[in-house]
Amino acid sequence: MNYKLTIAYDGTRYRGWQRLGDSGQTIQGKIEAVLSRMEGRTVEISGSGRTDAGAHAMGQVATVQLSGDRGPKEIKDYVNFYLPEDIGILSVEEAPPRFHARLSSSWKTYRYRIWMSSQPCIFERKYCYCPERIPDAEIMREAAQQFLGTHDFRAFHTGKTKKSTVRTIYSIELLQVGPELQIFFTGDGFLYNMVRIMVGTLLEIGWGDRPAKDIARLLTQQERAQAGFTAPPQGLCLMEVVYL
């Protein structure tokens, strides 16, 4: 039986989503360990994509093949009982045999939280980036429009890949929520570190360190070294993966 798992986690203590050899300190590794215990054999899960060390999720999705001896609610309760308290399964659903968390996804939404107050950020410090200087949100909002649509995001990407670096961004929304700026990115897929480099570039624009029109140039020029810094992981959260 094929199952769709929807998963939330506080990534603070973890080395990211993806299982790394024998190191248990990954989200995937923790969930697989519990499912393997339940099934009495080695179980592997496929996530919709990796999330970075220290980044969070409120709606990560993974697929897994299980024996079908237990119903979805029983699976959910079993796994949540054994998972550490910073990882939780929000839902377990039976899925069609060909459904795959990564290959079947239509779009994803990430949120990046920036603390915009000079007051100390006490309770949100593990879930927000708290820069020393407060950026201009209006300038960032306007500049962000340059990312919309289909582009080669090679400049907004860490590492090398032979695969296509073309992605489509459907929307970018900047919301002021109390003392925070929350930026929501929705697109058909995101390259490694792509959201964090887009945020770093927007911040440099918001601080006045880079011209607002620079993004169009970076999208054309396609050089990573020309783009902004990689904003820290704790502000990042995978909110939703949508399947049509």
Next chain:
Amino acid sequence: MNYKLTIAYDGTRYRGWQRLGDSGQTIQGKIEAVLSRMEGRTVEISGSGRTDAGAHAMGQVATVQLSGDRGPKEIKDYVNFYLPEDIGILSVEEAPPRFHARLSSSWKTYRYRIWMSSQPCIFERKYCYCPERIPDAEIMREAAQQFLGTHDFRAFHTGKTKKSTVRTIYSIELLQVGPELQIFFTGDGFLYNMVRIMVGTLLEIGWGDRPAKDIARLLTQQERAQAGFTAPPQGLCLMEVVYL
């Protein structure tokens, strides 16, 4: 010069507000250490009251005598620079010579957060109590009215005291905020563990384990052993101390 400090902290890592001998792992101890470094002498601060190990504050108030060599903004920036990231000074204000954080206070508001969903509580787990069973909030709201007014709260108090255990509760508000129940208690003062025992008693009523009218009996009977359990500290936060 006498100063009023307004302080926020995430109490997760600490043994509570009050300095304990040489143990640095208290909020008061951490702040005094930084102020002592700044002044070049041993500085002591007076809080509006103690908070328990693991409990939080968004508006604790303390008074302190300082040389006056630095202005309020300079003091705030200095202390925040050296404090750990889970303690922060929200404001520093010059205060009249007789102003005292505890003795001058008119009332205080505490908040207690209860996670009311069967979904795992991932991001709020250090700031909410997540009981196994979900209580009935309407029954709790009605029962809570019995606490209002001036009573001897001896039954809602841990330890022995020769001092008066009479306190006045001005208001108790229960708010449903997303998947949480937040209970706000405002009163002229609170005994050791008083809010947590009031919450534990309300929870037992909300679970149907205790009759709703029981609180009036406990306030008259004044026996700690008859009242409810002490709800865990992580749900508790000192929100505000008001001075008229």
